[in-house]
Amino acid sequence: MSVAPTHTSLVYDGDRAYATEAGGFLREGLEQGQRALVMAPQSRMELVATELGPDADAVDFVDEAVAYEPQWNAYRVLLDHLAATPGVRTRVVAEQALARRAPAELVDYRRLESAANLVFAGRPVDLLCPYDARTLPAGLLDIALRAHDGLRVEGAVLPNAGFRDPMEELADLASVVHPPVDATTLDCSYQSDVSLVRRTVRAKGSRDGLATGVVDDLELAVSEVLTNALLHGSPPALVHLYEEADMWVCHVQDGGGLPVDPLAGVVPPDDPSDHGYGLWLARQLVAAVDVGSDLTGTHVRLHVRAPGRAGLGDLQPA
Structure with missing residues (x-):
């Protein structure tokens, strides 16, 4: 047994x-x-x-x-x-x-x-x-x-x-944090807008000093999350870019419609076609991922370290 x-x-x-x-x-x-x-x-x-x-x-x-x-x-x-x-x-x-x-x-x-x-x-x-x-x-x-x-x-x-x-x-950790008023916001309600978001993330991330590898991973992560929002969410689909404390945030918001499963993107999916695969992949690519929903829709926040914040690989062991 x-x-x-x-x-x-x-x-x-x-x-x-x-x-x-x-x-x-x-x-x-x-x-x-x-x-x-x-x-x-x-x-x-x-x-x-x-x-x-x-x-x-x-x-x-x-x-x-x-x-x-x-x-x-x-x-x-x-x-x-x-x-x-x-x-x-x-x-x-x-x-x-x-x-x-x-x-x-x-x-x-x-x-x-x-x-x-x-x-x-x-x-x-x-x-x-x-x-x-x-x-x-x-x-x-x-x-x-x-x-x-x-x-x-x-x-x-x-x-x-x-x-x-x-x-x-x-469930308690699945809270929503709304984007600041000075965030860069893109309307991305069509599949063709995914390429625009990728270009914008790359250009703004590079301009703000993010390392090339970090930008590459973030670009892939936001593509997966935005595509998921377009397929399974409801309009409008928005992407907000901003800094928060020592993190650079790429925030995907859609109109929601269904309660967020607390396990979405947390338990590894059996197949890449599964609904939670995009979130699971995003968690392997960025420093932190928040998922939550309220009356304004579903919010997925992808965090990477802002320029100047060291990762574990850049620090001496404790």
Whole structure:
């Protein structure tokens, strides 16, 4: 009989506690013939490797600059890892340097953590998500409680009374933020307007100093989202371009008509023709994606870092 997946948090207060708990979690699995994956900052991977000693050779290590850039790529890394050995259970330690994230990215990380309970349901995986109590503010430590049904404490997993239903959490995070009055707005109510949007995003993004690769990914993401709006939404279809705090935002709005599914673009679709494929792809391309609806329609906001804000790949590991 298959064992249900687990999603456990670890709130640690020092390197020794981290190494003991994360290393013990992985060793338990290795002793049972399971696979092991660590997605974490370099300093954390080194702690785990030292703790495991020779057993570390059986662990796959992926630096956070690869696994979490963008954040939703962590799902792809894990899904590919599971697909490589179908049916073999995997233990995963997954952590990134949350203190480096912009507010929009942190909201999206809340979605990612809550949605993991749904995305990996039925899959042979045990997820352990560590949170550093020394450096993270209470608002981020709150994710450890709301998104995980178990807490690892001194080698044991305790029930988490603070766990919140993932669908409720995702629904609450699906709020609408309206574009500012000084946004650049394009009317894109026809399929032929998609090429106009692509050209405008490329020209304005380049003029505002976005890196070429960032512009390329954003151009593809907005094409997917706008095409989806034209096929499944209702007119008018609008694209707003603006900066918000330290993010450059490409905001697609249509007339709506149907409630937004909190899982749209969160759970990987079975086929590229599926309704949620465009949003799923967009999440693999940009720093953060917000989706919500109100009386003004459906709003999808694609965020990339504004010029001057470093990504994880440009920073030294914590």
